[in-house]
Amino acid sequence: MDLSSTVMIILFLLQTSIGAPANIFILMAYAHINHTEKTLKPADTILCHLVFANMLGLVTRVIPQIMSDLGLNNIHNDASCKLIIYIYRTSRGVSIGVTSFLSVHQAITLAPSTTKWLSLKSKTKKYLIPYIISFWLSNMLLNPYVLIHIYAPRNGTIPGAHYNLGFCYFKTSESSHDLFYKIIINGYDVFFVGLMLTSSVYILYVLKRHRDQVRYIHSTRQNSKMMAERTAAKNVTTLVSLYVFCFGVDSGILVYSQTLLIVPLLLDHIGLFISSCYALLSPFVIISFNKKIHRRLRFSHKEERIKHINTN
Template sequence: MESDMLTRGLLYLFLTVVGVPGNCTVIWAFLHMAYSEHKLLPADAIVLHLACANLLVVGVRCLLEILATFELANVFSDTGCKAVIFVYRTSRSLSIWLTFVLSAFQCLSIAPPGSGWAGVRALVARHLGGIFLFLWVLNTSMSSASIAFSLGSQNDSGLMQHGINVEFCFVRFPSRLSRDANGAVQVARDVVPMALMTAASLIILVFLYRHSQQVKSLRGGAGGGGGGGKRQGSSAEQRAAKAVVALVTMYVTFYGVDNGIWVYTLTVQNTLKSSLLSDVRIFFSSLYASVSPIVIIVTNRKVSKRLSCGREDEKPVQSADTALSTM
């Protein structure tokens, strides 16, 4: 095996070894929570759905890439390529949109009770199933081009003129215009939720900063009275803030590199003959799906508690920490 193929296989192996157990752990924790408590809070349901989408990203794309790279099995026929690329693109974009929904819901969670934004939060929670269905329909329809244009072989060198090489598969477009249009749709599909998610996360951080300043002011005026409860609240806010910053930073970094390479691939003609850029893109877009469950396990108090003492009885916590700690 050539060294570049070995490196490629090891990178996908890393994503699979980290991502599959991590996402399965998050899914198990929330399913166990739903079974034992007979309910699941809206923010927890969003995280559960996010972990399922991330598991599809890692399991369908990275695991199959390992099998093909090490010649253990090859599912990348014409039909296999159509299925793999379609499921990968759909679950990848679902991961982005679900993280935006989670950030937006948590942003609404800090709204004062009785305000209009609190009413919007209740409306979102009531129609969460419809939101999930809408996102599935939206992202599957926007990924349908892969079914029409994906191939498992490259027998005709003329296919390279308007195509993209992804090592074991080949995405052929009938014209340069259709290729660029499809690329622009994919970039817009990623950039819009990323921008909205960043804005929602910044609002949360501003709120947490102002609240921490108020806590410090009250603590100083009270001469330290009741400091234990305030310190506990402050530490909960710090955990939530760190989780928000970690996820947003990962998104901006990983998906920023992914979309930057994608735009470069569309604009520079000679890059189409190499699968290297596509491999780098897939690695960075799959890296979030592999690493995010670690962030969720570390920062989500309910998940970490479920893992450390799975059978311990828990009381539902109806506070700001409940909504924000789900990050």
């Protein structure tokens, strides 16, 4: 095992050992909030699904990669390969859609209270759960097609043109059906990334307008409300920016790798690490701006400290 492979294994281990518990903590915190307050805000409901999708993607893609890099290459059969990639592809698509929906929801929340916007705000809140379910269902229905190309190597042989995923292989094809599928999948990604960028630009525009208006407002109550909205909007924009960065770098590496006859393993590992950084870093962004989760974290630390003092 060379130095670059060793470094990537260490990075993947750190990514999983930090990212997975962080995502699980947020889910548990939201479960506690829902239990005590009997309800979650719309944005918190969206974030729950985003965190769950990110955790699934992190666990189902990075952990098998670590096992492969450690030399455990023959523990998967075709069924396990297909299941892992299916869950990963579904969770990845949900993550894109839900992040986009979060930015759209925040943009609508910040929009002026005109008749048109009030109607849209009401519909967004009313159909929140159906919208989120549609992301899960649409990705569950889209991704089975790719499974016919996923397989585990048999007797050490890899027949036909293929793309090495590390622990499994993806059989490449240039048929019209495959080309159509690629257009649909890439179109899905481009549409929702474009939607979250458009929403973020609108959010920034509204924030700038609020900043200009707040100079002439002296009401403490209105200032507090505006500050809360601006803080929430800035944090959503941070999440979107983080996703766009990870998605952009990963897409750039993917496009470049398609121009190569043989894709270096290190390049593939870097692309996977960058794309998984969203699942690693987004929980800390959420914790930093969500006061309820932040209080829950401080309360857990306090309980742990009291328990440690009592045991001593």
